[in-house]
Amino acid sequence: MIKIEGLSLRLGEFNLKDIDLSIRDGEYFVILGPTGAGKTVLLECLAGLHHFKKGKVYFNGADVTRLMPEERNLGYVPQDYVLFPFIDVFNNIAFGLKQLKISTSEVRERVNKLADLMGVSHLLHRETRTLSGGEKQRIALARALAPSPRFLLLDEPLGALDLRTAKNLRLELRRIHRQFGLTTIHITHDLMEALEMADRVAVIQDGRVEQVAEPEKMLFYPEGEKVADFIGSPNILDCDYCRSLGQGVMEVGCGDMKLTVAHEGGDIRKIAILPRHIYVSETRPPGLSVNGFQGLITSIEPAGNTVKILIDVAEKSLLSEIPSYIFEDMNLTVGKEVFLILRMRRIRVYESSL
Amino acid sequence: MFRILKGAGGERVFRVATISAMVLLALFFLGIIASLLAYTKWDTFVSALFSEEILFAIRLSLMTATIAAVISMLIAVPVAYAISRARFPGKDIVDSLLDLPIVISPVALGAALLVFFNTPLGSAIDDNIIKFVFSVPGIVLAQVTVISALAVRLLKSTFDGIDPRYEQVARTLGCSKPEAFFRVTLPLARDGLIASGILTWARAVGEFGATVMLAGATAMKTETLPSAIFLSLASADVEKAIAVIFVLILIAVAALLVIRRIIGRRYRI
Numbered sequence: 001m002i003k004i005e006g007l008s009l010r011l012g013e014f015n016l017k018d019i020d021l022s023i024r025d026g027e028y029f030v031i032l033g034p035t036g037a038g039k040t041v042l043l044e045c046l047a048g049l050h051h052f053k054k055g056k057v058y059f060n061g062a063d064v065t066r067l068m069p070e071e072r073n074l075g076y077v078p079q080d081y082v083l084f085p086f087i088d089v090f091n092n093i094a095f096g097l098k099q100l101k102i103s104t105s106e107v108r109e110r111v112n113k114l115a116d117l118m119g120v121s122h123l124l125h126r127e128t129r130t131l132s133g134g135e136k137q138r139i140a141l142a143r144a145l146a147p148s149p150r151f152l153l154l155d156e157p158l159g160a161l162d163l164r165t166a167k168n169l170r171l172e173l174r175r176i177h178r179q180f181g182l183t184t185i186h187i188t189h190d191l192m193e194a195l196e197m198a199d200r201v202a203v204i205q206d207g208r209v210e211q212v213a214e215p216e217k218m219l220f221y222p223e224g225e226k227v228a229d230f231i232g233s234p235n236i237l238d239c240d241y242c243r244s245l246g247q248g249v250m251e252v253g254c255g256d257m258k259l260t261v262a263h264e265g266g267d268i269r270k271i272a273i274l275p276r277h278i279y280v281s282e283t284r285p286p287g288l289s290v291n292g293f294q295g296l297i298t299s300i301e302p303a304g305n306t307v308k309i310l311i312d313v314a315e316k317s318l319l320s321e322i323p324s325y326i327f328e329d330m331n332l333t334v335g336k337e338v339f340l341i342l343r344m345r346r347i348r349v350y351e352s353s354l
Numbered sequence: 355m356f357r358i359l360k361g362a363g364g365e366r367v368f369r370v371a372t373i374s375a376m377v378l379l380a381l382f383f384l385g386i387i388a389s390l391l392a393y394t395k396w397d398t399f400v401s402a403l404f405s406e407e408i409l410f411a412i413r414l415s416l417m418t419a420t421i422a423a424v425i426s427m428l429i430a431v432p433v434a435y436a437i438s439r440a441r442f443p444g445k446d447i448v449d450s451l452l453d454l455p456i457v458i459s460p461v462a463l464g465a466a467l468l469v470f471f472n473t474p475l476g477s478a479i480d481d482n483i484i485k486f487v488f489s490v491p492g493i494v495l496a497q498v499t500v501i502s503a504l505a506v507r508l509l510k511s512t513f514d515g516i517d518p519r520y521e522q523v524a525r526t527l528g529c530s531k532p533e534a535f536f537r538v539t540l541p542l543a544r545d546g547l548i549a550s551g552i553l554t555w556a557r558a559v560g561e562f563g564a565t566v567m568l569a570g571a572t573a574m575k576t577e578t579l580p581s582a583i584f585l586s587l588a589s590a591d592v593e594k595a596i597a598v599i600f601v602l603i604l605i606a607v608a609a610l611l612v613i614r615r616i617i618g619r620r621y622r623i
Contacts (some may be wrong), residue, residue: 069525070533076526083518086541088621095537099528147528 001025002151002183007045007055014038015207016045019055028177030198032185034230038207039081039187043153046185056261059150071097075152075182080160081136083128089139090115090124096147097190107324114248117176134165145180152177152184152336158193170197191231192291195348197217203227216350219272234272235318242268250288252349256314260340263349270350275321277346278353281339282330291342297334311340318342387603394596402597410574411582412601415559418490418578422497423555427506427547428497430554434509435535439518455503461531463499464567492569493576497558505554512546513539549613556609560602 007019010140016038023029029323033039044050046057048069064072083092090111097107115121123131133140137157144152157173158166174197177184186285188194195215202212203226220236222228224262237254244250250263252271261271285292295313302308307327309320320340332338359367400406437449455463470476471487479486486492516539523535540547562580565571571581579598586595 043521047522049525049527068530069522070528070530072526073528074526076523078519078523082517082523084520084524084538084542086544095524096527099533143527 001058001060002046002185003056003058003061004042005056005058007042008056009017009041009045009050009052009054011041011050014041016042017050017207019209021202023183023210024199026181026183026187028174028184028197030188030201031204031232032188032191032201033065033204034196035189037191037204037241039189039204040155042204043076043155043185043187046151047074047153048072051129051174051205055079072146074149075147075149076153077137077140077144077152077157078156079324081140083131083136083140083143085128087128087129088124089120089126092139093124093142093146095143100147110146111142114146117179118142118172131272132165133161134169137161137165137169141173141176143338145176146180149182152182153285154184154186154188156189158188158190173197180287196301203230205230219348232274232276233319234269234274234320235278236272237316238270239268250349255316257293257316259347260344261347262344266351268349268351272348272350273346275319276306278318278320279341279343280311280320280322280330280332280338281341282332284339284343289341290344291347293340293342294338295338297332297336297338300332300334311338313340366563370598390596390599398593399597399600402594405594407573407577408582408594408598408601411577411579411598414490414493414577415579418493419555419558419561422494422501422558423505423551425494425550426500426501426502426554426558427509429502430505430509430550431547434506435539436512437506438510438513452503452506455500460500460561460563460565461567462563464496467496467499467568487568488570488572488576490569490576493565493578494604496564496568497561500561500564501554501557504557505550508550508553509543511548512543514552515546516542529590532582542552545616549616551615552609554584556606559605 002021002023004021006018007016009016015038019042027321031039031042041050045052048064048067052065056063059062059072068074084095087095093111093114097110108317111124112121120135120138120142123135123139128136128139141157154173158169160342161169170193173184173186176182176338186197192219195218198215201215201219203210203216205226210227211218213223214220218227219231220257222231222233237257237259239252239254242250243251244264247259248262248264250261250268252259252268253260254271258273261268293313295311295318297309298312298317299310300307301310302324303321303326306321307324309319309322309327309332311320318340433452437445437452467489471480484491485494497584520532520538520542521534524538525531529537559578562578563586565576565578566581566584569576571585572579573585577585579602582598583595583602586592586598
């Protein structure tokens with residue numbers, strides 16, 4: 001268990017204020033917040049890379065506040081991976097193992113095993129600067145896991161990767177987490193990533209913990225205006241019935257709306273979709289449109305770089321959020337009839353009624 | 355009035371101006387070297403070069419400069435690391451102080467050293483520990499005094515260019531601070547270390563002002579290559595002076611070529 005008590009730290013522009021957090025054993029814990037919220041600084045505090053006067057950190061009940069980074073036995077994967085450029089992939093993974101008093105043959109054995117697990121065996125003798133982002137991230141993970149750390153700290157592990165690689169790694173991170181049962185703290189600014197991966201999420205804004213909750217709870221019951229603003233008030237619909245269409249796809253009925261969602265398993269009680277995942281169009285979208293509806297605009301409200309549009313669909317009110325530059329190219333007014341699409345892959349489904 | 359300098363015409367004028375400045379400067383240096391060649395005759399050049407006195411000067415210069423460069427690097431590595439990484443009050447003052455030897459005339463530094471060895475503490479060192487004044491250790495000390503600040507400056511920029519996160523990651527992987535320095539920072543600084551070492555060594559070979567003040571320029575005793583030029587010209591032996599100048603040019607070119615190769619590989623100044 002990791003416990004942070006009253007941690008306060010001012011470091012340049014960053015300012016952590018009285019952080020209290022406790023992360024359970026074996027938990028996949030995501031710290032979510034906008035850029036500049038102090039997430040990275042907080043993670044670095046856990047790794048022992050900053051000295052702070054106010055506050056305590058406990059690992060499994062033991063006070064580690066004053067321990068040096070090398071005494072903490074943590075796996076730390078920084079942003080941009082920070083692989084050592086002067087040694088090859090094998091020696092990068094073996095770096096931490098060489099600090100342990102184990103034989104060369106055992107080092108080799110453990111590196112090979114981890115490389116296998118991370119699918120980088122074919123890269124062991126490559127130089128690090130010739131690798132792709134996804135490869136670097138796998139190697140940084142293997143390097144962090146090699147000395148069998150107590151906890152794993154991941155700083156924006158998917159941030160710099162292209163979408164496909166990020167998706168693969170997302171699954172892999174969860175798999176590693178299951179396999180090692182390793183308490184993991186993962187930092188991100190991406191809401192969907194947090195909701196998808198976390199056992200629990202902590203939202204941090206301006207150096208303060210605003211809310212700690214399970215992803216669904218965070219989505220449905222954000223505490224305070226700041227969290228609600230950051231989460232962006234999702235559209236939540238109660239479902240009256242659902243029916244499997246096979247191949248991992250289900251049809252759900254929410255009032256007069258019929259939706260297709262990706263889901264396998266039990267009955268769906270609620271679905272949620274973020275405003276930014278509802279697309280608005282003046283004309284009927286060409287081709288077969290899954291989850292396409294027609295509705296009436298009831299309000300338009302600019303919100304910074306985006307515009308929030310409230311649309312009545314089948315006696316329900318859905319909120320859509322589109323970038324301002326797209327809004328300006330369209331001719332949307334209150335009372336106008338529009339077409340909208342709820343992106344199937346972005347619909348989250350919930351079996352419990354919460 | 356500056357209308358002509360607008361647009362494409364301006365770009366052309368600017369290009370011509372900068373490139374001609376470059377060409378003129380290169381011609382100036384070429385002219386100097388050409389005048390040396392015009393003045394010298396091959397057989398007298400060779401006999402001057404292989405005279406006992408010049409061979410002695412070459413040996414003495416290479417030896418003292420190498421020792422001075424090694425000592426300077428050993429001092430400069432921790433100093434440069436501290437200036438680059440540590441935060442402490444008054445750091446700016448210490449930093450500026452360490453720049454002084456680069457801008458102060460070497461003659462002044464050498465004279466100051468000579469004055470130091472006339473103080474009770476200085477003469478106690480000179481009499482009982484190592485004899486510096488008018489001796490070979492004096493040459494090394496003079497060179498170290500002049501080049502160590504340069505070594506610090508060069509190494510500081512090397513350490514500045516190394517992301518401290520490498521060390522941080524090494525520490526989370528179980529390295530203590532010194533272990534992280536030796537396992538990560540030094541290997542990352544390798545090219546910078548080599549380049550700085552060669553540059554400071556080359557500067558030490560060319561050092562004259564401080565050396566002549568502290569160690570003097572006695573033939574076959576404390577006569578380094580720059581001192582040899584001075585002594586030759588003082589006795590109107592131009593042939594000998596030119597021979598030594600070519601030796602110095604040769605050393606400088608070799609040093610620059612080695613550094614170029616390193617820079618070509620990875621290192622950026």
